[in-house]
Amino acid sequence: xxxxxxxxxQEVALIELVDRVLNKGVALTGDxxxxxxxxxxxxxxxxxxxxxxxxxxxxxxx
Amino acid sequence: MTPTEAIYVYGVxxxxxAPDLFADVGGIDGRSPxxxxxxxxxxxxxxxxxxxxxxxxxxxxxxxDSGWLExxxxxxxxxxxxxxxxxxxxxxxxxxxxxxxxxxREMLRASPELARRLERLDGLLEFGVxxxxxxxxxxxxxxxxxxxxxxDTGGRAYMLQKQRERGIAEEMRAFAAACADASHExxxxxxxxxxxxxxxxxxxxxxxxxxxxxxxVRAGREQQLGDAVRELEERFGADGVSxxxxxxxxxxxxxxxxxxx
Numbered sequence: 001x002x003x004x005x006x007x008x009x010q011e012v013a014l015i016e017l018v019d020r021v022l023n024k025g026v027a028l029t030g031d032x033x034x035x036x037x038x039x040x041x042x043x044x045x046x047x048x049x050x051x052x053x054x055x056x057x058x059x060x061x062x
Numbered sequence: 063m064t065p066t067e068a069i070y071v072y073g074v075x076x077x078x079x080a081p082d083l084f085a086d087v088g089g090i091d092g093r094s095p096x097x098x099x100x101x102x103x104x105x106x107x108x109x110x111x112x113x114x115x116x117x118x119x120x121x122x123x124x125x126x127d128s129g130w131l132e133x134x135x136x137x138x139x140x141x142x143x144x145x146x147x148x149x150x151x152x153x154x155x156x157x158x159x160x161x162x163x164x165x166x167r168e169m170l171r172a173s174p175e176l177a178r179r180l181e182r183l184d185g186l187l188e189f190g191v192x193x194x195x196x197x198x199x200x201x202x203x204x205x206x207x208x209x210x211x212x213x214d215t216g217g218r219a220y221m222l223q224k225q226r227e228r229g230i231a232e233e234m235r236a237f238a239a240a241c242a243d244a245s246h247e248x249x250x251x252x253x254x255x256x257x258x259x260x261x262x263x264x265x266x267x268x269x270x271x272x273x274x275x276x277x278x279v280r281a282g283r284e285q286q287l288g289d290a291v292r293e294l295e296e297r298f299g300a301d302g303v304s305x306x307x308x309x310x311x312x313x314x315x316x317x318x319x320x321x322x323x
Contacts, residue, residue, distance in 0.1 A: 014132065015262060016190060016308060021135045024314035025073075025155040026176070028169065032068060032118050032159040 068116055069099070069166055071158040072107040072141045073151050073312065074176050079105055087144045090137040091115065096144075101167035104177050107141060107151075108166060116159055142312035147281065150184045152176060153312040179317060186254055186278045188316060189287055189309035193245050193273030193294070195238060199302035204230045241303055242272040245294050252286040253277035257315050272303065276315035284310070 070090050077100050084096035089109030098105040114120060124130045138156050145151040160166045170176065205226070242258075250256040255278040261271035279287050291305050 013308070016192075017139055018132075018135050019259075019262075020153075020311060020314040021138050021156045023155070024317065025153040025312075026179070026317045027155045028071070028158045028173075030071065030157070030159040030169075031161040031165055032116065032121065 066113055067110045068113055069108050069160045069163055070111045070116065071154055071160065071166060071169075072096075072109075072138055073145075073153045074170070074180060075105050075107060075145060075149055075151050076180060077101075077103045077105050079145075079149050083148060084141060084144050087141050088137070090134055090141070092137070096141055099163050099166045099170075101170040102174075102177075104170050104180065106166045106170055107145070108163070109141075111159065121157075121159075139312070146310050146312055147187065150180050150186075151312055152180050152183065152317050153314045154317075183278075183313050183316060185281050186313065186316075187281055187284065187310035188313040189277050189279055189284070189307060190311065191245075191249055191273065191275045191277060191287075191291060191308075192271060192306045193242065193275075193298075194304050194306065195241070195270045195272050196268070196302035196304070197234065197270045198268045200234060200237065201230060203302070204233055237301065238270065238272050241298055241301070245273050245298070245303075245305075246275050248294055249275055249277055249287065249290050252283070252290045253279050255316055259315070276311075278313060278316050 072090075075098070079098060081098045084098075084107065087096055088094070089096055089111070091109065091111045094110040096107060096109045099108050100106075115124065124134075135156065142151055142153050160169065242261075246256065246258050257276050259274040259276065261274045263271075277287060288307065291307050294303075295305055
């Protein structure tokens with residue numbers, strides 16, 4: 001089926017989880033307001049972080 | 063309740079749901095038990111969280127810590143996952159935090175649409191299917207097909223080579239679009255509802271995501287979605303496309319208003 005490294009599969013699984021929990025689901029505004037812009041930023045940051053981990057692993061393999 | 067704590071809400075279930083469904087999962091703070099807060103016909107899945115971690119200011123700081131966020135995202139999902147396949151659950155987005163259980167009850171009473179959305183999701187499970195193209199494999203396959211025997215040299219060979227590369231890039235774009243459409247259509251046939259989310263950027267291994275789909279499948283008919291995935295693997299596997307099936311998930315993609323129409 002797929003020939004992905006386990007690290008890559010973990011990245012994909014984490015991004016899929018983060019996408020669902022932070023971007024989907026019913027958005028209710030609770031008493032403590034969390035800035036959506038802040039979460040988006042973090043989400044992007046997390047993806048960049050994951051991409052850089054992947055790049056490092058790629059460099060180590062090469 | 064002391065003013066050092068707030069109430070985190072994970073999702074909503076029917077009012078009559080047995081609280082021991084969540085007996086084995088810990089709260090998002092790593093220690094507080096998960097409790098149901100009931101009002102009218104619905105119940106909020108909640109746990110207490112320390113304000114030192116979840117009040118607006120520390121929360122803003124913590125959200126920038128990817129390790130913290132990763133742990134909390136897992137914890138949020140783990141609580142909801144305890145209900146998946148056992149009873150219908152409406153997942154909330156991360157970060158619905160209330161200062162008291164009474165405020166959670168007020169929210170439930172003021173949100174009659176939550177009960178309607180719950181009923182619509184009864185007996186349905188969300189699955190994810192990603193279609194991923196090994197772009198390098200398809201490119202070399204297309205390039206091999208285009209090789210001619212003429213021993214051109216110099217400028218003419220260079221021009222032909224450039225032409226061929228442009229042709230290959232065009233062919234790949236057309237294939238990716240057609241494969242994504244055909245895959246989503248086939249998978250949707252096995253689902254009650256479906257949504258194609260934007261594909262995530264291609265990863266470092268040169269793999270390009272064609273399809274980032276979510277499918278709402280009736281419990282007991284999961285096999286039909288699995289069959290559709292296998293059929294697509296047979297159809298597009300030789301072109302370098304692989305599929306990843308995940309789930310069942312809490313129905314995050316089908317919980318919101320946009321799915322209501």
